Amino acid sequence: MKRARPAPAAALLAAVLIAGCAAKVGPAPQSTLQTPAEWRTRVGPGSDARPVEQQWWQAFGDPALSALVARTLEHNGDLRIARARVADYRARVAAARASQLPSVTGSASPTRTRALAYNGVPYETNLFQAELQASYEIDVWGRLANLTDAARAAYAAEQASADAAALSIAASAASGYLNLRGLDAQLELALATLKLREESRELARKQFEVGYSSRLEWLQAQAEYQAAAEQVPQLQRQIFEQENALSVLSGGNPGPVPRGVPLSGLAPPPVPGGLPSDLLRRRPDIARAEQNLLAASATLSATRDQLLPSFRLTAVGGLQSTVFSEFLKDPTHLWRLTAAVAGPLFEGGRVQAQTDSAASARDQAAYAYENAVRAAFAETDNGLGAIQRLREQAVQNDARRATAAETLRIARNRYRNGYASYLEELDAQRTLYSADVLRLQLKTRMLIASVDLYRALGGGWSR
Template identity: 55%
Template sequence: MRRRAFVLAALPLLLSACAMAPQPAPEPSLTVPPGWRTASAGEGAGEGAAIDRDWWRAFGDPVLDELVRRALAHNDDLKIARSRLQEYRARIRVADSARLPALNLALGPTRARTIGPFGEPVETTSVVGAVQASYEPDLFGRIAGSVTAARFESLAQEAAGQAAALAVVANTASGYLNLLGLDAQLALARATLESRKRSFELARHQFEVGYSSRLEMSQAEAELHATAATVPALERQIALQEQALNLLLGASPGPLARGADLMALREPRPAPGLPSALLRRRPDIAQAERLLAASDAGLAVARDALLPSIRLTASLGAQGHSLSQLLRSPTALWSIGGSVLAPLFDAGRLRAQAEIAGTVRDRAVYAYESVVRTAFAETDNALASIDGLQRQLAEAEARRVAANEVLRVARNRYRNGYASYLEELDAQRTTFDADLNALQLRTGLLAAHVDLYRALGGGWTPAP
């Protein structure tokens, strides 16, 4: 009774000696803005706004749908993400296995020679078989904390896989839209090149009959070569873009099919909702949040390592001088016991590990806030880009119409002898630049919608 009372009295002192002062998390510095700086057509959808998981179908191109399907099935980064998720799910089972007793089967034959009581050598043979069991009660929740940390890490990897899938889909859609934009620019360059050839032939004919000077013919020739140089440059960009898409698809180099024309693609209208809804939609935010929860659980595990642990062991076996004797008439062996392990002196190793876990938790807090701020900034940037590009494209279309009218008038004036060829040449340059600028802005506007879908989480709403 005295010994039991002494143990009970000493236990609080032992626990207090192992205890560690709490490590509070950093003060939060994140504020959620009440709304977006740039208004959009989908504003007002509110918190309930949902993004379609298959948002790329909004562009109305079946070829894009097929490319996205192939990317999701064969992309190398997604294969790595799926393999990593399997690893972290196995880590949960590893951590959870510590909750249950461990059973081991041991079979140990030995042969030894010793000196007997009268100095003669004695050889003995023994065969021991035993079933050993060990169990550690989770008195302070250390094992449960390890399981919790493993579960949150697995959930974080699941969100990381969703973020990787969103990035692959967005990159595939952006690459395909850029490819269609380059195709349209190449078609424009080739059509303009044919027009330049006809203009040069006319200028050369006018020079040969003495109607115009060599200067006008040379300028027409220079403009012809300048336009011709844009064709191989665009063909090179198309080849590089196709190769970039093939890498996303996990395919070998080669040409890719095209679907709808750039001008035939629909312009989607995603509803951004409120900034607070972004916290539940983006998989990278869910990943950062779950990593924060995992680091918090890891900190609790590191602190619990400072507390005593109890280990119970039991063994049941048999011994014989041979394997046949072990099976027929063995000598029964058994043992049962327990131990209490309490850290008394480790030169501060466990406390330092707990401090390290605290710094990991703090970095997870900072990383979470950084991811959220980045999400807000990316969404606002995408909305601003769409708004600005829409207004810029309207002006570019008006300029393109005006430039084509200028070219028509200049061409008529030159052919009727009211103006020099330089006037038509200048109008040709302006028209080509206006048409090219309009195509580039159209491509940029469609790509900005992809950026908005990416910033909004792209329909990958994580489970709670």
């Protein structure tokens, strides 16, 4: 008894029913992000006057600094890894896009067979055939397009990640160089102070030898000289380590770093302008978080559509002959054209679980985007606040240093004229030296704070 074949309408109805079984997706999370209208701190009249320059490190006016940053951006090992990852994701986009195109394969197979005839007599046959097969999936539901969109968004996120790495490494190189110039200035101050301590020690020794002062004053001058001498190798060690760190950061071996403008000739560039909303397009890490969100959303759409039926067309054409000469001249032409509809009937909740996982990844990407924006707001506000507070501290330090210098002048005159002991002059020397060291440190910190602000503002990077 022959079985009845299912009618084409029944197959179509089955496909429609399957299409109604698409995986369920929960709603996207509601954003709680609010962009402030302005920064909490306004620094100077130039706050809204100029945008961030693309090569912002040139604003410091030091050719050695600019050369170091350029060398670092070209040879840094982490940036090379980031660029290689960008090339990897670019290839993934090409692979995803290729899945939307037809695929064509070809094959050729000569076959010789020995078999038994119906009467038990063995015989041998030859078969020469060549075949060309083409297949194409009709992207009715947009699943393949969503996968391609996800790959493109992931590629864009990786590009933004490489840009964020370049911005961070450029800032590290600039900050490291400025810190090195600050250490150089501190070493110069320590050497100059050591020379003055040596002169004071010799004066105290001579006055002790002639009986003008006590041995205690001479020993105190000796101790003060030794304390100043102790600072020199400590600063030299810090300079040595900072040079090695910068050399490795710029892709070289540990070694010296060329210097340019001294710390006294460096000045913080004008504070660049911009509103909080500008960060949404000026920071590469925010762009990376945004592209990750787009990639997660596209992946979710593609995962959800796995329950929907797929439509595929297959065409096969070939040549076949039992004689090789006929295969070349007049072979038999064969062909086959197939249209197939396939869809899952039972998969144990696998696709729904994958869809739930993809939805969770989308939600995580959304929250990560909000966190990146809020962190950018905080970093920029902190940078502006740091510059303002460091300026205020520098004003107080200038007043303190002027007072300490005048105190030392009076104490030295009193000691020279015999009205006071050497302890007063030593104490005044310590106070002035402390103010001078802090002055150099504040200058260095203000320069580095400018670098941090440029990095927080996106460093001139723009989509």
